[in-house]
Structure formats: structure tokens, C-alpha cells
Amino acid sequence: SQTIHQWPATLVQPVGSPLSLECTVEGTSNPNLYWYRQAAGRGLQLLFYSVGIGQISSEVPQNLSASRPQDRQFILSSKKLLLSDSGFYLCAWSVGTVNTEAFFGQGTRLTVV
Amino acid sequence: AQSVSQHNHHVILSEAASLELGCNYSYGGTVNLFWYVQYPGQHLQLLLKYFSGDPLVKGIKGFEAEFIKSKFSFNLRKPSVQWSDTAEYFCAVNQANTGFQKLVFGTGTRLLVSP
Numbered sequence: 001s002q003t004i005h006q007w008p009a010t011l012v013q014p015v016g017s018p019l020s021l022e023c024t025v026e027g028t029s030n031p032n033l034y035w036y037r038q039a040a041g042r043g044l045q046l047l048f049y050s051v052g053i054g055q056i057s058s059e060v061p062q063n064l065s066a067s068r069p070q071d072r073q074f075i076l077s078s079k080k081l082l083l084s085d086s087g088f089y090l091c092a093w094s095v096g097t098v099n100t101e102a103f104f105g106q107g108t109r110l111t112v113v
Numbered sequence: 114a115q116s117v118s119q120h121n122h123h124v125i126l127s128e129a130a131s132l133e134l135g136c137n138y139s140y141g142g143t144v145n146l147f148w149y150v151q152y153p154g155q156h157l158q159l160l161l162k163y164f165s166g167d168p169l170v171k172g173i174k175g176f177e178a179e180f181i182k183s184k185f186s187f188n189l190r191k192p193s194v195q196w197s198d199t200a201e202y203f204c205a206v207n208q209a210n211t212g213f214q215k216l217v218f219g220t221g222t223r224l225l226v227s228p
Binding site: 041094102104 | 119159209210214216217219220
């Protein structure tokens, strides 16, 4: 069966520090991968998605970047965190070409102080 | 741009009460609709989904939702809630017939069921 791992579960980082959140998927090949964020009082917002190794699409301009160095690995990064980067980050995956569902990781609660 | 509105941010019910959570979306094309649930300490998981066909969709744990195209709504219902239904519920929508889950989510509804 497929599983998705996302870590760490919680993270407190000072303003200006770098960020690296990692997500890996097991039990499937060539998944579509996604990073979502939920800021306080707002719905989950799609940040990035990837359809293959090295292919990243950004949905919103921001202080973050994403990379996909391997088929089932998706990394969310920042060189210098801002207070506004605080939120709940979720990684997700899906497969198939039409009308599929997404499966989510457990999320990372990031607090920038 | 697509948007999803969940009008109830917090709902408190007693066990055995009936539940209806509202969800409205704005998008002129064909959509897929989802309800996700996040139980305390657990990951976001799919409760039910609508792609096409019967607009009344049945999901896990006795939940159902009805797609009313004319009202752009996809309300979630359960006739009798249990304490274990305490969770946060998210409505989501994406453009149909694509392979990508570019989901647009509502802000969520926190449901507390008291025993």
C-alpha cells in the first residue's frame, strides 16, 4: 500500500533562518506531488506541484521554493524565513490522469519567531 | 478564480444530533468536489468525493453529501453524529477532467460533538 511521510511534525525557526521540509511517498511510481499551506484563518492553499523529477510549478509568488530530486521525494525550502511563512504545511500525492483524489501527509506546523 | 466558502467555522453538537455543514464554490466549469476530514492528531483523509453521476454521494462513517449544481453547493450531512466525529472538515473543489489535484479548499469547520 502507498504511504506518505512528512517531517518534521513541528518546527520553530527564527526569522531569517533557512527551511527544509521533506516529503517522501512509498508504494507508487511517478506520482504528482503537491505542497499546500494553511495560514491562520484561511483554507489550504496550493503552493507548488510537480508532475515529475525536476519539474516544479509554482502557484503563488512567495518566499519559498520546491524541488523534486527523486521520483518520490518532494522538498520545500526557504533561504530566509519570514514571519508570514508561519503555518501548517501539507504534502500530498496523486496518480492517474483524470479525476483522481489526493492523499495527504500528516503535516508540519511551522512557527517563525 | 475558484473559491470555496464554508460558512460554519465552529459547530458544537450533542451525540445523536443531525449534522449539516455548508459548502459553496464559485467556478463556472465542470468540477470535482471533495470533503476531507482531519481527526485530532491524524492526517487529512478523504471522506467522500463527487466526480459525476448521482449527485447524492455516500462516504465513509455514515456521511453523505449532495451536489446541487444550480446552487453551486456540496453540503455534508450525517443523520446522527457520534463523539468520534469530532474533527475538522474541509470542503474542496478542483477543475474536472485533469490529472492534477489543484484543489481549492474552504477554511474548514471544526466540529465538536459532546457525549
